[in-house]
Amino acid sequence: MLCLPAVSWAEAPKPVDDDVYVVQPGDTCGSVARKVFGDATTGSAKLHALNKMGAPPHQLVPGTVLRIKGDPDARLTFIRPEVNSKRAGKVEWFQANTGQGLWRLDSVNTLREAGAEVTFRDLTRLQMNENALVVIYGQSTQATDKVKKSGAVELLRGELSVSLAELRGESVGVQMPAATVAARSKDLLVGVDGQQMSRVSVFDGQAQVSAQGQNVQVPKDHGTRVEKGKVPEKPRLLPEAPAWAGGVRSVRLLLDDKGVDEELAWAPVKEAASYRVELARDERFNDRVHGETVPAGQESLRSVARALLPGRYFARVRAVDAAGLVGRASAVRQVEVMRVKTERGTVGPQGIRGAQRLDFTVEGAESLDFRLDGAPTTHPVRVESVGTHTLELLPRGVPDARPEKLTLTVVPPRVDVDVEPVAGAFRVKVLVLDERGNPLEGPLSALKLRGLHGTQVEEPLQRQADGSLLTRAMPGMRNGERVASVEALWGGTPVQQVNALAPMEQAPVPVSVAAEPAPPVQDAGAEVALMPLLGAPSGGLVEAAPLPTAFLPQAWLFEVRTQPGLESAGLDMARGRTTLAVEGRVSERVALGTVLAMRPGVLMRGGATGEVPETALSASLSARVRLTDHPDFRVLLAFDGTFAGSRFDEEARGLRLRPILLAGLRRDRWAFSTSQAYALRPGGAEATWDSAYQVWFLPLPMLSLGAGLDALVGATPQVPGPLGLAAGVGARLKLGGFELGTSVRRGFGPDGARVWGGWSGQLTLGWSGLGALLPQ
DSSP states (O other): OOOOOOOOSTTOOOOOGGGEEEOOTTOOHHHHHHHHHSOHHHHHHHHHHHSOOOSSSOOOOTTOEEEOSOSOSEEEEEEESOEEEEOTTOOOOEEOOTTOEEOTTOEEEEOTTOEEEEEETTOOEEEEOTTOEEEEEOOOTTOOSGGGSTTEEEEEEEEEEEEOOTTOOSOEEEEOSSOEEEEEOSSEEEEEOTTOOEEEEESSSEEEEEETTEEEEEOTTEEEEEOTTSOOOOOEEOOOOOOBTTOSEEEEEEOSSSOEEEEEEBOOOTTOSEEEEEEESSTTSOSEEEEEEEETTOSSOEEEEEEEOSEEEEEEEEEEOTTOOBOOOOOOEEEEEEEEEEEESEEETTEEEEESOEEEEETTOTTEEEEETTEEEOSSEEEOSSEEEEEEEEETTOTTOOOEEEEEEEEOOEEEEEEEEETTEEEEEEEEEOTTSOBOOSOOTTEEEEEETTOEEOSOOEEOTTSOEEEEEEOEEETTEEEEEEEEEETTEEEEEEEEEOOSOOOOOOOOOOOBOOOOOOOOOOOOOOOOSSOOOOSSSOOOOOOOOSOOOSSEEEEEEEEEEEETTEEEEEEEEEEEEEEEESSSSEEEEEEEEEEOGGGOOTTOOSSOOOOEEEEEEEEEEEOOOOSSEEEEEEEEEEEEOTTSOTTTOEEEEEEEEEEEEEETTEEEEEEEEEEEOTTOSOEEEEEEEEEEEEEETTEEEEEEEEEEEEOSTTSOOOEEEEEEEEEEEEETTEEEEEEEEEEESTTHHHHHOSEEEEEEEEEEESSOOOOO
């Protein structure tokens, strides 16, 4: 049972005109009593009892308002237009108003789509549905009919919900055309249809239904019906209360002024012929905004309340059986419609969309939990990551509630990039604009400029007085022409790319850029070279340069490598390698290189034990050509030739040629590369397959950490060949133009020691320069 509001009988609203009499000139108590009550003596006594007039004789002042009726038996505590009322003994109906008093034999009539609530002195409450007609029976000392007890009513047509007051000591009576009901129930529903059939549903306590001299006791959760002129039917069990689909609380977001639709869905109930759905603004279901009767047997049981405005609503559904008896109501479902208020972003039918970031609040969201892309987030909501996101709103503490989902789309702001040639270089001007076309202020940490096709973009960007950002770019070579290619990214998302052909080459001169202090914008600059981590085989079976990687040096790179053996007795310099390597870019796609290697042998015994080999030299030439243009994925074709001197063993000396296919991938701070080579000796019958796999992690552009796996496998059909593997780890550090590197490896497998040797290390000192930097 729902709680009733307190009704003050002492401070009732102003009575309607027939509750009072306004004193006219010449009126006396006797004349007023005779005019109002028909008898001067008894009427004067009533008049004095209802008004504080003092002891007679006294003079009535014109305009004085005198009460001519006592406290009403009931009041209209809620009306939903249109509701009419009629005084006892009167013919005229007039429009009722909230707070109006009702006396014995007064009538109330609700019209179509109207409703009213009548509250008696003891707070017994009657709720009238549409098209209902009720006559009030107040207290009367002359009445002998038990229906005419205090608080009793006569229902002539329509439907009436009765809620008995907690402290009421007697039953409430309802007179209908076909039956009389005396109920001790806090929740009772009675109705009279167009054929004057009476129906009674008892949800609490019990009720006695009388007709044609027969009485029927209707217990809780049972109902009966009475056809006019017949006895009451045997009570039958009422349909069960339906269960909501999606929980008893939901949240809806209003994105415009047209209102939001709410779908009310529930599970089917056995014995139901139809369902009655109601949605109201109050928990007593007086102020209803939606009502519908839904036939049973449908695949989907639902009702849609249209165009709900911000506020809190309450919904319930009842099952109705084939006899027209209404079952118990479902649990009350609470629906909250909340308005979205944006500070940054545009609200549309598909959600909220904006450039750079979204800022918004949800009015009345204190009791909600927010999840952004599945992770908890805070309110007010701010979203800065470019892309499409899903925001879920859930009532706090209601685990089975259906989440309200809102699509959030963050697009990059408008970025205009303009490049202008200035004496061999380019001045780059960047404008970042908001939705209104105004330059964005403040730090723009998400903005990044990237040079393509060898273009080098200087950092940082400098803020100008007009809101633009300036920097300088050095062009790269593309198809034999000097081209500046600059791409702007916002949060990693490309937003604009500009290409400009450089004029006739001139000596670059400084470009003047007036700057105001501004946060730097990170840009790709010089990086540590991603060179082979493992040195060449040193076991004596072959003599070859290390397999290259899919990443070309940014400029010409000169390196000295020392590769000693790591024996238990110390460093074995004699069997190791000392190498001078040079490789550089001759164009954006092509790199050439040469390597001169020496096995120190007897020149440097170091920690060597046993017989020390002779000093031996080898040399190699190489060329690499990049085949793809994708900035993150590379495929290269390479070729190298190595000539080992006569001081090497018979298996290693002579000429060795290798065509090589290389592939590489860059993704954020990670890089991967593989090299596959077919090595052969001209005039020889044997060949080998050389294979290498390397991975790098770059925590900083100037530092790389890597691991590698190399293999040399015999590739001559029907001729057994070697099978040697080597694995190792290493690191490279770039300091200015110099690079330092170190690595350690170990050979393993059936021929690992013979091909690669045991444990060995490599130290590298390099210098990079001589030319504009190009992407690796």
